[in-house]
Amino acid sequence: MAKKIVSDLNVKGKKVLIRVDFNVPMKDGVITDDTRIRAALPTIEYVINHGGKAIVFSHLGRIKEEADLKKNDITPVAKRLEELIKKPVKFVNATRGKELEDAAKNLKEGEILMFQNTRYEDLDGKKESKNDPELGKYWASLGDVFVNDAFGTAHRAAASNVGIAANVSETAAGFLLEKEIKYIGGAVDNPVRPYIAILGGSKVSDKIGVIEALLQKADKVLIGGAMMFTFLKAMGKNIGTSRCEDDKLDLANELLQKANGKLVLPVDAVVNKAFEDVKGVVKSVDDFADDDMGLDIGPKTLELFAKELAGAKTVVWNGPMGVFEMKNYAAGTIGVCELLANLKDANTIIGGGDSAAAAESLGYADKMSHISTGGGASLEYLEGKELPGITCVDNI
Ligand code: ADP
Numbered sequence: 001m002a003k004k005i006v007s008d009l010n011v012k013g014k015k016v017l018i019r020v021d022f023n024v025p026m027k028d029g030v031i032t033d034d035t036r037i038r039a040a041l042p043t044i045e046y047v048i049n050h051g052g053k054a055i056v057f058s059h060l061g062r063i064k065e066e067a068d069l070k071k072n073d074i075t076p077v078a079k080r081l082e083e084l085i086k087k088p089v090k091f092v093n094a095t096r097g098k099e100l101e102d103a104a105k106n107l108k109e110g111e112i113l114m115f116q117n118t119r120y121e122d123l124d125g126k127k128e129s130k131n132d133p134e135l136g137k138y139w140a141s142l143g144d145v146f147v148n149d150a151f152g153t154a155h156r157a158a159a160s161n162v163g164i165a166a167n168v169s170e171t172a173a174g175f176l177l178e179k180e181i182k183y184i185g186g187a188v189d190n191p192v193r194p195y196i197a198i199l200g201g202s203k204v205s206d207k208i209g210v211i212e213a214l215l216q217k218a219d220k221v222l223i224g225g226a227m228m229f230t231f232l233k234a235m236g237k238n239i240g241t242s243r244c245e246d247d248k249l250d251l252a253n254e255l256l257q258k259a260n261g262k263l264v265l266p267v268d269a270v271v272n273k274a275f276e277d278v279k280g281v282v283k284s285v286d287d288f289a290d291d292d293m294g295l296d297i298g299p300k301t302l303e304l305f306a307k308e309l310a311g312a313k314t315v316v317w318n319g320p321m322g323v324f325e326m327k328n329y330a331a332g333t334i335g336v337c338e339l340l341a342n343l344k345d346a347n348t349i350i351g352g353g354d355s356a357a358a359a360e361s362l363g364y365a366d367k368m369s370h371i372s373t374g375g376g377a378s379l380e381y382l383e384g385k386e387l388p389g390i391t392c393v394d395n396i
């Protein structure tokens, strides 16, 4: 079902509550990557350019004790937003109270207000994260309509998403959330085939749900990354000292049985004797020595993946193919980036924090149809689970 988008709202003269994902990485109070702030600009700009009064808020980090407050003060984010959007951003250093209420009331058309980290409310009984009904109602009372643009937290019901949505007349998706729904939701509900999934990264255990779901939905599931070794060991191969989850061997076997030939495993790997960034040796997965550690997929595997990907119309990729952070073990991940970049008329979707970072740092971000902004949320969405932060948006 189609969802209401911010551009479907009449925002003129209205106080528009905008939940964004400004959970940016910070070091000693300095923002180290402002991608998430930049990504939210189109939604905020739309609202203010159409005469809306923007009330912007986000969580930042986790708040468990008093000492976490200072570390996760969102003031620097409000400052950066001001620089990026080139408009004043009025900041209220509180999550409730008279100053905030007055600021919201006095906001004029085209103005922007931001308030403190929504998770400051977690200090008092996890009110934000556990969706305390009074809190959602209170935040809703500050505005007229609600726009959710925070995909990264859409898999959790919080006061700042579903809590507000339950108490306003209209809820719409922001442009970022719209894109997630279009691409990931599209792959889940109605993928154009052939539909190929590529899974890698560190652990099978993190991704059991998504492997099972994709084995049902996709035409093939290509496996790389450290997780390949749990499968290869389950098949009886010697994997040397490669990373493996021994307690998941039975599960890996079960998945191999259920897969009905849909699981495609690497045929070679780049190995080293230790976990360090020196040139490795390419070996067949049948020829590992006891002290070999597999750190990337090999060139024959890339050829195999190229064959499987030929003609693909939907590709979902989660998890790097090797230790891409080391230049000697980045070739597999670069190779898969290349393969996706060269597909014609395909929807190429990357989900997962490290995979997204890999595509970006290797220079392929603009070659993909969509790079998801949520790690956990994109995995749960791909699994076919209902995401509360999307469900709470009005249907059109
Ligand atoms: P994502 O965040 O995209 O879901 P993960 O967090 O599951 O991905 O995994 C990413 C990590 O997996 C990277 O830090 C990468 O170095 C590591 N990795 C990939 N292949 C291997 C391997 N063969 N051995 C050890 N670590 C690996």
Ligand code: MG
Pocket (backbone or CB within 6 Å): 352, 353, 354
């Ligand atoms: Mg990760």
